[in-house]
Amino acid sequence: MVNAHSYTYMQESACTPTTDIEGYVPFPDDRCQEYVEDGYWRNLTFHDVLDRVADDAPERTAVVGPHRELSYAELVENSRGLATYLAEEAGLERNDFVVFQLPNSSEFLEAFFACSRIGVIPVMLLPRHREAEARHVLELTEAKAVFAAGDRYRTGFDHVSLLDDVRDDFDDLTHSFAIVDDEETLPDGWTSFDAARDGELASDPSVDLDEIEVNPCNPGVLLLSGGTTGMPKGIPRTYNDYVFQWEYMAEVSGIESDWVAFPSVPIGHNASLNCVIGAAIWAGATIAVEPVLKPDALMSLIERHGGNYSLPIPTQLIDILEHPDLEEYDLSSLEVLVSGGQKVRPKAVYEFVDRWDIGFCNIFGMAEGPLICTRPADDVDVQAHTVGTPIAPHADEVRIVDESREKEVPQGDAGELSVRGPGFFTGYLRHEEENEENFDEDGWFYTEDVLALNEDGNYEVYGRLKDTIIRGGENIYAPGLEDEIIEHEKVENVAVIGIPDDRLGERVGAYVELVDGYDDLTVEEMGSFLEDQGIAVFKRPERIEVVEELPRTEVGKISKTDLRDDIVDKLENE
Structure with a gap:
């Protein structure tokens, strides 16, 4: 793992949010100061973390995928080239929003770190989102640009046409980029991703990336809620609070710099972007990307690249265990698997641990911030039946409260999870009603999830408040x-x-x-x-x-x- 202290960061001085994004709730200045002074926030942007690894190990492989392989130095160079184009030709400025609808690919990482270099905020529209979600997100964010997958990746859906059909309805949307092999397939007004990245500028650039000051207390990415009721909500995460979780997730899962980490769910989902991509970049590991997320493709990726670490959802675990050709794949390189998003079947945990001798991190996580998980070295019974402890137990403030949200319940009793701390968001974007309902005046976020802190110190998940059936007064x-x-x-x-x-x-x-x-x-x-x-x-x-x-x-x-x-x-x- 790369030594965090080998890279200069501004721990000695706090940063103050400088964004003026309408409808964004920033961290209070006193909490920013506290988190920096306590060493939880390192005042690093996303590209700072990438550059740190590239400085220490420029030739190490950063990302490998079906089309290409990039070293850390090459990923830095490519992200700088694209960042220059976005600032110079597209005119993007700090705190502008840019919508990503991209598959698991090396281009995603190039674009993600390019945005960080100029303070532009990528918005994680998922590949399975369609016109209703796209329109909602474009309206919510007033995005200036979009990135979509074209003919290079066979995703089973034409995302370029989807976004092209709606782009004229949004005056703020001025630039569209697509990942293509054949530029002739692009609609009018679209730019090839490769052309933008590789520096086809109209004139010599006047933008000096090194002179652009990106405030790590400002939003660095906008995640989207699961959208199980209505349209997804926007979840702003600052560079500081997100990098904080990258560091602790890498430590908790034990990622090593010689590991290969691979996202098993869409790369723009918090489970992949935070717990896999961010943690792997923090550790200086290699990321293997596969656009197709079916069991055959993922098992082939593990075998082909020696995959060590990932976060599949529980249904993917079952699909692998029950795959008729499972024995034909060599999955012996697996070291640690994380799984969550819904209840993980205990018998799946036991079988994975027994079959491949892995460390299993049973996780409760939310894009809003909470990450609670078992550790690879925990007893398998703990891994199978609990979600362990917070990834940063000394920094994360966690309470289990009663229905009034005013009193903590006795240890062992189930109640609503409430959180506050350096790794949690501070409010949904432009959603005042939701923020008033689920935040109190002291900054505590009430998650609407039912958990209990067991006598052994591990947390157990019971479900959402809406998963609580009240039958004749019985919960x-x-x-x-x-x-x-x-x-x-x-x-x-x-x-x-x-x-x-x-x-x-x-x-x-x-x-x-x-x-x-x-x-x-x-x-x-x-x-x-x-x-x-x-x-x-x-x-x-x-x-x-x-x-x-x-x-x-x-x-x-x-x-x-x-x-x-x-x-x-x-x-x-x-």
Whole structure:
């Protein structure tokens, strides 16, 4: 791992937010001062972290993908070339927003670090987002430019056409860039990514990148919320608070400079950008990128490049374990896997640890900041049944509070997670109503997630507040019940939801995917099974819907919003 202290940073002086972005909530000056003085914030931008590694090990491979390989020195050079074009030809300035809709690729990293060099804020529109989300994000951010994948990457969707169809409706959107091999495929008004990066300027540049001062207390990236209800919310993360998490995530997971880290979910998702890309760059490791995120492609990548570290979501773990050709792939290079985003099945943890002798980091994470995870050296029972402890336990302020949000619950009891600290955001962009609802005057963010701090000091996740089914005054945490139902021999996957009920408020319902060979599962069968497991009567499902496949969000999580809509439709039709 690269020594953080080998690179100069301004620990001796605090920085103050200088952005004047409308609707952005900055860190208070006193907290900025505190975090710098305590050494949590190093006053480094994203490109500072990259340049630090390039100074120490310029020939080390930074990124390898299906089309090319770049050393750290080459990644620096390419990002500088693109940054110069963006500032000189596109006229982008500090605090402008630029929308990315890019696959896992080396070009993503070039563009990400280029934006950092000129203080431009990339917005992480995911590949599976479509016109509604694109319009929402362009309107929310008043973005000046977009980056999209063209014919170089076969993503199964024409993102250039999507953004081209909407660009004329947004006056602020003046420049569009696409990753293409054939420039003839570009619509009018679009610029080839390669041409911009490689310095095809109209005149000698007047911009000196080294003279551009980028304030590390200002936003460096705009993440998007999962969007399981309505349109995604904008989550600004400053350079300081994000780099803070890069450093601690690298330390917690034990990433070494000779490791190969690979994102298993879209690179613009916080799980990849923060926990994989950022942590790997901090450690000076190599990043392997694969645009196709199916099990075959990911297992081939691991075998081809000796992949050591990643963060797949739980469904990907199951897809790998149940892959019919699993034995044909050599996955022995794996060292550490992180997984979260939804409940990780304990039996998947046990099987991965047993089969490949890996360290498993069971994580609870949010783009808003909270990162709580087990450590690779923890006992496998801890890894399988808890999410461990905060990645920076001495810096992260964490409370579990009651329904009033005024009192902490006794240790061992479940309640709402509330956080504040150097690695957490300070408010959604231009969403005053949401900020008023979930922040208090002291800066505590109330996450709407239900956790408990166990007696052993590890946290356990029960689900979202909306995953709490209240049946006749009794609280039922859906993920805990799902853990029991999944053990039934017929059940391949399950999602538990609350069914509206006039008398009890809600009843328990379960949507299930069945194991091959079974075609039905009755309420009576499941009731008998749960009775044998000692599960209380009021928690047992009163309705079971068998489906071929559970609906998913854009990042592969089970979409309970769709299931709730479905059950309401069914009730109305009945």
